[in-house]
Amino acid sequence: MMNWISIGSISDIPRRGARCVATPQGKIAVFRTAEDQVFAIEDHCPHKGGPLSQGIVHGAAVTCPLHNWVISLETGKALGADEGAVRTIPVRIDGERLFIALEALASRAA
Amino acid sequence: MTEKLVIIGNGMAPGRMLEHLLEKAPGRYQVTIFNAEPRVNYDRIMLSPVLSGEKAYEEIIIHGDGWYIKHGITLYKGHKIVAIDRQAKTVTSDHGVTEPYDKLVIATGSVPFIIPVPGHDLPGVLTYRDLDDVRAMMLAAQSRAKAVVIGGGLLGLEAAAGLNAQGMDVTVLHVMPTLMERQLDPAAGYLLQRAVEERGIKVITKANTQAITGNGKVEQVELADGTIIPATLVVMAVGIRPNAAIAKAAGIAVNRGIVVDAGMRSNDPDIYALGECAEVSGQVYGLVAPLYEMARVTASQLAGDEAAAFVHSDTPTKLKVTGIELFSLGDFAEGDDRQEIVLRDASAGVYKRLVLRDDRIIGTVLYGETADGAWFNDLKKKQTDISEMRDTLIFGQSYQGGASLDPMAAVAALPDDAEICGCNGVCKGKITGAITAKGLTSLDDVRAHTKASASCGSCTGLVEKLMVLTIGDKYNPAAVQPMCGCTTLGHDEVRRLIKAKGLKTIPAVMQELEWTTSCGCAKCRPALNYYLVCDWPDEYADDYQSRFINERVHANIQKDGTYSVVPRMWGGVTNAAELRAIADVVDKFEIPMVKVTGGQRIDMLGIRKEDLPAVWADLGQAGFVSGHAYAKGLRTVKTCVGSDWCRFGTQDSTGFGVRIEKFMWGSWTPAKVKMAVSGCPRNCAEATCKDVGVICVDSGYEIHFAGAAGLDIKGTEVLGLVKTEDEALEHIVALTQMYREQGRYLERIYKWAKRIGIAEIKRQIMDDGEKRKAYFDRFVFSQKFAQVDPWSERVSGKDKHEFRPMASVGFAQAAE
Numbered sequence: 001m002m003n004w005i006s007i008g009s010i011s012d013i014p015r016r017g018a019r020c021v022a023t024p025q026g027k028i029a030v031f032r033t034a035e036d037q038v039f040a041i042e043d044h045c046p047h048k049g050g051p052l053s054q055g056i057v058h059g060a061a062v063t064c065p066l067h068n069w070v071i072s073l074e075t076g077k078a079l080g081a082d083e084g085a086v087r088t089i090p091v092r093i094d095g096e097r098l099f100i101a102l103e104a105l106a107s108r109a110a
Numbered sequence: 111m112t113e114k115l116v117i118i119g120n121g122m123a124p125g126r127m128l129e130h131l132l133e134k135a136p137g138r139y140q141v142t143i144f145n146a147e148p149r150v151n152y153d154r155i156m157l158s159p160v161l162s163g164e165k166a167y168e169e170i171i172i173h174g175d176g177w178y179i180k181h182g183i184t185l186y187k188g189h190k191i192v193a194i195d196r197q198a199k200t201v202t203s204d205h206g207v208t209e210p211y212d213k214l215v216i217a218t219g220s221v222p223f224i225i226p227v228p229g230h231d232l233p234g235v236l237t238y239r240d241l242d243d244v245r246a247m248m249l250a251a252q253s254r255a256k257a258v259v260i261g262g263g264l265l266g267l268e269a270a271a272g273l274n275a276q277g278m279d280v281t282v283l284h285v286m287p288t289l290m291e292r293q294l295d296p297a298a299g300y301l302l303q304r305a306v307e308e309r310g311i312k313v314i315t316k317a318n319t320q321a322i323t324g325n326g327k328v329e330q331v332e333l334a335d336g337t338i339i340p341a342t343l344v345v346m347a348v349g350i351r352p353n354a355a356i357a358k359a360a361g362i363a364v365n366r367g368i369v370v371d372a373g374m375r376s377n378d379p380d381i382y383a384l385g386e387c388a389e390v391s392g393q394v395y396g397l398v399a400p401l402y403e404m405a406r407v408t409a410s411q412l413a414g415d416e417a418a419a420f421v422h423s424d425t426p427t428k429l430k431v432t433g434i435e436l437f438s439l440g441d442f443a444e445g446d447d448r449q450e451i452v453l454r455d456a457s458a459g460v461y462k463r464l465v466l467r468d469d470r471i472i473g474t475v476l477y478g479e480t481a482d483g484a485w486f487n488d489l490k491k492k493q494t495d496i497s498e499m500r501d502t503l504i505f506g507q508s509y510q511g512g513a514s515l516d517p518m519a520a521v522a523a524l525p526d527d528a529e530i531c532g533c534n535g536v537c538k539g540k541i542t543g544a545i546t547a548k549g550l551t552s553l554d555d556v557r558a559h560t561k562a563s564a565s566c567g568s569c570t571g572l573v574e575k576l577m578v579l580t581i582g583d584k585y586n587p588a589a590v591q592p593m594c595g596c597t598t599l600g601h602d603e604v605r606r607l608i609k610a611k612g613l614k615t616i617p618a619v620m621q622e623l624e625w626t627t628s629c630g631c632a633k634c635r636p637a638l639n640y641y642l643v644c645d646w647p648d649e650y651a652d653d654y655q656s657r658f659i660n661e662r663v664h665a666n667i668q669k670d671g672t673y674s675v676v677p678r679m680w681g682g683v684t685n686a687a688e689l690r691a692i693a694d695v696v697d698k699f700e701i702p703m704v705k706v707t708g709g710q711r712i713d714m715l716g717i718r719k720e721d722l723p724a725v726w727a728d729l730g731q732a733g734f735v736s737g738h739a740y741a742k743g744l745r746t747v748k749t750c751v752g753s754d755w756c757r758f759g760t761q762d763s764t765g766f767g768v769r770i771e772k773f774m775w776g777s778w779t780p781a782k783v784k785m786a787v788s789g790c791p792r793n794c795a796e797a798t799c800k801d802v803g804v805i806c807v808d809s810g811y812e813i814h815f816a817g818a819a820g821l822d823i824k825g826t827e828v829l830g831l832v833k834t835e836d837e838a839l840e841h842i843v844a845l846t847q848m849y850r851e852q853g854r855y856l857e858r859i860y861k862w863a864k865r866i867g868i869a870e871i872k873r874q875i876m877d878d879g880e881k882r883k884a885y886f887d888r889f890v891f892s893q894k895f896a897q898v899d900p901w902s903e904r905v906s907g908k909d910k911h912e913f914r915p916m917a918s919v920g921f922a923q924a925a926e
Contacts, residue, residue, distance in 0.1 A: 007917040016629060016655040019916035030916060034629045051671040054659040056632040063632030065659040065667055070632070102919065 004092060004099040010038060011096065018053040018062070021100065028089055028100065029053035031073050033060055039073035040091045040100050046071075046084030112140045115412065116201055116209055118191045118356065119217035120145035122154055122565075123385035123401040125172055127215070130409030132181055138413065141183045142209050144201065146218075147240055148188035150175060154240070155398055155533070155566045158430045161244045161272030163610030194360035196378055213380050213412060216357055216368060220350035220386040220396070225260065228321040234328030235344045238269045250343040251276035257343040258282075258331045260319055262289040264429060266347035267302075270311050271431040273345070275610055281339055282306070283317035283331070285348075293427045293438040297454075298461050298477040305434050305459070314339075352387045352394050367394045372419035374408040384408045390420050398533045398565055399425040426487055426532050428480070430566060437480040439487055441465065442473030453504045462504055469497040481520070482506035484572060488528040521575040530572050533565035541573060545580045552585075553577070594633035596625045601854035605641055614646050616653055630656075637855035640742065643778050644850050647892035654909065660740035663912055664900040665722055673722060674715040676739035677729050678775065681749040681767035681787075682710025691732030699725055709746030709784060711737055723913050726901035735775075735899040742856070743778045744785070744846075747771040748796065752789030752806065761806035763789035766835055770842060776897040777889070780853030780862070783846065798826045801859040802842055807831075811838035815845060815871075816863035824860055827868050830876040844885035845875050851888075 013019045013032040020043055021028045027043035029052050037060060043053045050066030060073045070079045076088040090101040117124050120143050128141065151173040159165040178185045189203035194214070202208045222237035224230050236246050247269070250257070254277045259270045262284025274280045282289075288299030289306070303313050318334035322344055331339045352367030363369040363377040367389030374382045374390070384404040386396055395401055403420060410418030426439040442465045444450075453462040458478065464486065465473035471490040476483055485507040489496060496503055507520045524530075526539030544550060544559045556573055557564040563573045577585040592598050599607070604623065613619045616638050620630060630638070635656035642650040654662050665673035679688070692712055696704055703715040717725055726736075738745060749767030753759035767787040786797035787804040797803025799819035803826055805812040810833040817826035829845065832838050848871065853862045863871055874881045904913075 005919055007919075012911065012916055014655055014911065019911060022915045022918040024920070027915075048669070049671075050669075051667075054663075054667060054671075056635060056658065057655065058629050058631045058635065059627060066669065068632065 003102050005102055007098050007100055009096045010036065010093060010098055012098075013038070016057045018055075018057065020053050023102065027051070027053070029062075030091070030098065030100070031057055031062060033057060033073070037073075038091050038093055038098060040089035041071070041073060041076050042086040042089075044086060045069055046078060046086055047082065052086070112138065113212040114210055115139035115141045115213050115215065116211035117141065117143045117215045117217060118201065119143075119219055119385065119387075120147070120151050120185065121217060121219050121385060122151065122172065122398060123219075123405050124215060124217040125151035125405075126402050127217075127384060127405035127409045127412075128181075128183070130406055131412055134409060134415075135413035139213070141181070142211075143178075143183060143185045144189045144191050144203055144207075144209075145185060145187050146190040147242070149241065150178070150185070150187075152241065153565060155430070157238075157241065157244050158268035158272055160241070161247060161269065162275035163272075164275075164606060167241060191356055194356060194362075194381075196360055196362075196381070199380070211380070213382070215408065215412075216362075216376075216381065216383040216387060217385045218353040218356060218387045221353045222346060223349045223351055224346055225319060225348060227319055229323050229328070230346070232322055232324055232328050233326070234324070234342055235322060235346065238265050238345055238347045239350075244272075247273060247343070247345065248276060251278050253342060254278060255342040256281070256340055257345065258339055258341040259345045259347060260331075261347035261349070262286070262313065262315070263292065263347065263349070264290060264427065266345075267306060268430055269345050269347050270306070271309065273343070274309055274311050275612075277612060278343070280310075281312040281314065281341070283319055283333070283339075284313065284315050285318060287315050289313065289315070290429075290438075293475075294436070294477075295442055295463060295475055297452075298436070298438075298463070298475050301459065301461050301477050302429075302434065302436065306431075350386065350396060352389065354387050357381075357383065357387070365389055365392075372407075372421075373411045373416065374404055374420060375411065382408050382411065391422065393422060397425045397427065399423075399535055402534055423491070426474075426483060428483075428532075428566065435476075435478055435480045437476040437483040438474065439483070440471070440473035440490055442475055448472070451500075451504045464504060466496070469495050469500070471496065484528060484530060484569075485520070485524065487532070488524070491529070518575055518579065521572060522579055530576065531560075531562040531565075531569045533569075534561040536560050536562040538576065541576050542580045545577060550577075551581065593637060594631055596620075596627040596630050596634050597623060599623060601637065601857075604638070605645075605852075605854075608641055608645055614642065614649055615651075616642065616656060640778060640780065640855050644892070647895045661742070662909075663719065663722060664736050664738075664740060664904065665717070666740045668715060670716075672716045672718055674713050674739075675717055675722070675725055675729075676707065676711050676713045676737040677734035678737040678771075679711050680771050681747055681764055683749075683764060683768065684712075688732055688734065691729060691734070695725055695728045698728065707739070707746075709739075710748050711739065711746060713739070720913055720915075723904050723910070727905045730899075730902050730905055734901075736901045738775065741778065742781050743776070744771070744774045744783050746784055748784075748786035748800075750787075750789050750794035752787075756789055758792060759789035759806070760808050761789060761811065761835070763787040763795065763804070763806050766804065766806075766811075766838070767795075769835070770839060773839060774843065774846065774889075774893075776899075777846070777850070777893060778896065779846065779850050781856050781858045783849075783859065785842075799823070800826065802845065804838060804842070809833070811835065813838060813841055813845075816860040816868070818858060818860045820858075822860070827863065829872060840882065840886050841875055843889050844882040845871070847885040847889040848874060851885075 007021050016034050018029045018031045028040050029043035030040045032038050043051050045052055045064040047069045050064040052062050052064055054065045055062040061070050063070050069082050072079055076086045078084045092099045153170040153172055156170040189205055191201050192204050193202045200208050200210045222239050236243055257273045257278045257280045259266050259282045262282050270280045270282045288296045289302050320334045321332045323330055328344050331341055354364045354368045357368045358364040367387050368383035370376050370383050370388050374384050376383055385401050407418045407420045424440045429436040447467055449466045451464045460478035463475045470493050474486040524538050528538045530538050541560050541562050550556050563570045593601050611622055619638050639653050639656040659667050665675050699721050701714045705713045707713050747767040747770050749764045752763030783801045785802045786795040786800045788795040788797045789806045799817040803814040810831055812831050813829040814826035815829050818824040849859055849862055
């Protein structure tokens with residue numbers, strides 16, 4: 001069962017920016033690109049745990065503020081020579097409203 | 111005994127002649143030059159990039175003052191020769207200097223043609239010939255008003271593009287039906303007109319100028335058909351004629367130009383003429399390649415080689431307007447004995463036309479795609495029979511060998527005697543030979559050794575490909591390192607183009623400079639944001655999403671994602687109330703770590719992001735503002751206690767440090783800037799390893815800069831000694847502004863200084879009072895927009911989304 005949870009409106013996030021959603025499993029970073037695509041990934045760089053939500057967003061990627069790893073927002077994988085991945089979270093845009101799916105989270109939390 | 115050689119004129123042709131002569135017959139002549147322009151020899155072809163702002167005058171100098179000194183040449187700058195006495199063999203300048211000669215070279219160039227319409231002598235009517243004209247145009251362009259360029263030829267269009275780049279509203283008047291009709295056929299002329307108009311330049315063809323009118327200065331231009339065009343600047347670029355007046359007055363044979371034989375000798379055997387003022391076999395020349403050929407011949411003759419002779423050859427024409435690709439060569443008039451091959455690709459904006467006679471190319475016009483120009487030029491020069499490849503000829507060289515369209519293969523396939531650099535007549539074999547023989551690895555080396563790509567620069571791409579072909583990976587094109595993977599341009603080029611093209615947003619920069627990514631990367635965006643903040647302080651809206659997190663939230667991110675906060679303590683001075691406020695904040699927010707920094711500040715570490723606005727609010731109550739400990743900007747000014755307390759102190763170092771900090775806080779810089787003021791040479795504030803430091807002495811203030819005590823350790827350089835605190839402040843501020851305008855993003859002052867040269871910085875800041883004042887004023891102007899405390903802004907609600915989660919999902923919700 002997909003559990004879609006409303007987290008707010010797309011206009012809450014600045015273009016080429018991110019906001020955080022606090023969950024029992026830790027922070028989720030929700031990104032909005034220059035072209036208004038929205039992605040959600042764990043706010044935790046696979047390198048040393050840096051808060052990806054604080055990085056610079058370019059194209060569909062974010063550069064971690066701690067050591068400049070570049071993480072794909074689409075796949076959660078590190079780009080370039082670095083190796084590693086963060087969990088991606090499904091996002092749905094319904095008009096202005098944003099929803100994230102927390103199925104995996106719910107089952108783990110339960 | 112050395113002979114006396116006198117040269118009248120100091121343009122590109124005599125300059126090149128001297129280079130050849132010094133090589134062929136060093137020491138044979140004692141050389142004296144009279145230059146009517148008050149300066150050294152510079153690359154006149156590059157005036158258009160200077161006008162458009164893409165290059166600075168300093169970058170187009172061919173021979174600097176040192177070159178003349180090194181070769182023992184006397185150069186009279188700003189001396190116009192007014193008389194040649196052929197009996198006495200002397201020349202005399204307008205300042206009364208008389209110089210005897212054994213051999214005389216006249217290289218007086220040309221004068222612009224002025225249409226003798228009423229009003230042609232009004233103030234505001236200029237020509238386009240030398241640096242003074244360019245400077246006058248740039249000055250006029252500051253008004254951002256309307257300009258009219260009369261003449262739609264090469265020079266006129268370059269002038270129009272330059273003025274347009276400087277922000278003027280430009281109209282080009284051309285008397286013929288299409289632009290550049292001497293070099294382009296009507297179809298290419300039309301494409302060119304469209305491209306020019308797309309840039310916002312108006313073009314009126316068949317325009318017959320009747321009068322220039324105005325009350326004491328230019329106000330409008332009137333055409334024969336009654337059209338009236340308002341203008342405050344009129345540039346006449348309708349052609350040039352040889353400047354032969356001085357020769358004529360001396361009784362030397364003059365027709366259109368000074369008549370010379372194939373050895374460049376006039377009818378007086380001791381007098382030579384070369385350049386635009388000379389006429390050989392009834393022809394006068396204006397493009398650089400034949401003029402350089404004249405220079406070679408004259409030098410050989412002067413060195414004793416009487417067989418050296420000038421031979422005519424066609425020279426390709428290229429338009430130096432960024433973004434317009436244009437190449438024309440030879441004869442392309444229509445005729446019964448000629449066939450032509452035409453390729454039109456309207457959607458790509460490409461037009462190519464080859465004119466053939468007896469299966470040989472006699473003329474070429476390329477518009478929009480000019481890469482094959484060198485190849486067509488080669489086929490024409492060698493009179494190659496093209497009947498075999500006639501069907502595919504127009505598609506260019508790379509098509510001939512099969513399907514490959516690789517430009518590298520095209521260059522590789524060029525024969526060794528194919529001309530690469532038209533300006534300097536350098537062929538492929540000479541370049542590859544020099545690269546191999548001399549082990550050249552940079553473009554500058556190749557330019558120095560072969561002259562290829564050293565004049566107009568349009569063959570630079572070809573030369574670079576030759577370097578790659580010859581030495582492979584050893585060629586490091588990163589003499590200019592690109593800013594990042596999103597562009598091929600280096601920081602300096604980007605900074606220059608931002609100013610030149612008036613780019614005022616990040617998307618505009620990326621669009622105009624052809625970024626290869628849609629919205630840049632984490633390297634270029636912060637750099638561009640800084641350049642725009644620095645260059646357009648009043649107009650640019652800071653893009654927070656292009657700043658690193660530290661500058662976005664005005665605190666320093668730590669390894670665990672918490673932040674540290676450093677309030678400003680001016681000059682490192684604090685008091686009980688401030689310390690009490692800090693203690694209260696530490697208690698209230700349970701701040702785990704408090705530390706004294708190297709810059710005489712107090713750092714509170716481990717603050718949660720959500721708490722930042724509240725921490726700032728409490729600190730603000732006590733009068734604290736942001737310490738910018740996170741900024742590529744002014745960080746701290748360390749001080750010692752100076753003459754107020756210290757028995758050795760010579761000046762009020764504490765007070766001066768506080769003053770500098772209050773004056774300069776909030777300014778953004780390419781990288782962090784740390785300063786210090788020590789009250790005496792014992793240097794307790796450690797000023798001699800700072801970006802900028804001051805050592806107070808009895809006689810005043812010794813200003814230091816370019817120190818480092820981080821990744822590199824480096825003592826400072828001394829900028830100079832000034833007497834008063836006010837002067838010291840002005841010098842420090844001016845130095846910082848110079849660095850702000852020229853530094854590459856993340857480049858500390860010591861690296862910038864190494865790149866620019868300590869001497870040059872001293873010259874601009876210590877010696878040139880006008881420049882210093884201008885830098886100072888620009889810094890002060892930019893501070894009007896920069897000195898806003900970011901903490902209090904955020905306490906008042908700015909960017910509040912930054913400090914709050916978007917949503918919180920509880921267990922219940924997540925488990926539903």
